[in-house]
Amino acid sequence: MTPAGSLLAARDLRKAYGRTPALDGVDFSVHPGEVVAVMGPSGSGKSTLLHCLAGIVRPDSGTVHYDGHVLTAESDARRSALRRSDFGFVFQFGQLVPELTCLENVALPLRLNGVKRKAAETTAREWLARLEVDDVHGKRPGEVSGGQGQRVAVARALAGRPRVLFADEPTGALDSLNGERVMTLLTDAARDTRAAVVLVTHEPRVAAYADREVVVRDGTARELAGTA
Numbered sequence: 001m002t003p004a005g006s007l008l009a010a011r012d013l014r015k016a017y018g019r020t021p022a023l024d025g026v027d028f029s030v031h032p033g034e035v036v037a038v039m040g041p042s043g044s045g046k047s048t049l050l051h052c053l054a055g056i057v058r059p060d061s062g063t064v065h066y067d068g069h070v071l072t073a074e075s076d077a078r079r080s081a082l083r084r085s086d087f088g089f090v091f092q093f094g095q096l097v098p099e100l101t102c103l104e105n106v107a108l109p110l111r112l113n114g115v116k117r118k119a120a121e122t123t124a125r126e127w128l129a130r131l132e133v134d135d136v137h138g139k140r141p142g143e144v145s146g147g148q149g150q151r152v153a154v155a156r157a158l159a160g161r162p163r164v165l166f167a168d169e170p171t172g173a174l175d176s177l178n179g180e181r182v183m184t185l186l187t188d189a190a191r192d193t194r195a196a197v198v199l200v201t202h203e204p205r206v207a208a209y210a211d212r213e214v215v216v217r218d219g220t221a222r223e224l225a226g227t228a
């Protein structure tokens with residue numbers, strides 16, 4: 001069972017790395033179009049939770065439901081396919097392919113999902129414009145600034161119209177002005193497309209863009225009062 005209306009929900013997730021417990025009975029859910037911030041101190045289990053929710057890491061016990069699938073019961077191949085078709089990812093660093101232009105980077109996930117080159121590049125151009133970086137089409141990631149590169153990464157994550165966007169410290173490498181702009185563009189675009197967003201951050205000013213905040217501490221999660 002998943003909470004009514006939720007798109008992605010986890011129940012009683014537990015995960016240890018050897019003798020180090022990372023998750024110790026975590027419940028979590030997110031609705032379509034909702035942005036949920038996952039906060040907590042360093043080492044509290046935020047990234048592990050994100051990786052379990054996205055089907056990258058298999059928890060030791062507990063379940064993850066996604067849109068009628070029990071993600072935790074699916075094969076590795078099926079979880080990879082779902083990740084490619086339904087999920088988008090934005091990380092702090094190094095996610096663009098250095099040999100490709102920014103336009104090709106944004107078009108890449110669409111191409112991998114079978115979209116023809118021309119259509120993929122048209123969509124990629126629209127997303128680069130939406131993220132206010134339409135001047136970097138022909139440049140490679142090494143030739144653009146950190147803020148521009150992060151906007152390209154957000155464009156790439158959203159261009160495939162993911163139903164869930166996973167963002168792990170998406171502004172961690174940016175100055176505060178760039179960070180705020182990226183968060184505004186990211187959350188506006190996600191809300192427009194009704195994507196659910198799982199946003200891992202340790203910065204309250206980034207979490208402020210979320211509809212709800214969940215705090216992970218010592219492997220357990222609780223709702224931050226007043227944000228639900």
Ligand SMILES: Nc1ncnc2c1ncn2[C@@H]1O[C@H](COP(=O)(O)OP(=O)(O)OP(=O)(O)O)[C@@H](O)[C@H]1O
Pocket residue numbers: 017020021022040041042043044045046047048049202
């Ligand atoms: N691959 C791994 N192998 C061993 N231990 C790990 C691994 N990944 C995480 N851990 C441990 O699990 C716990 C939770 O780590 P996790 O990365 O989920 O925390 P976090 O809240 O995301 O931390 P940070 O904010 O520093 O990124 C920590 O004690 C960490 O050392």
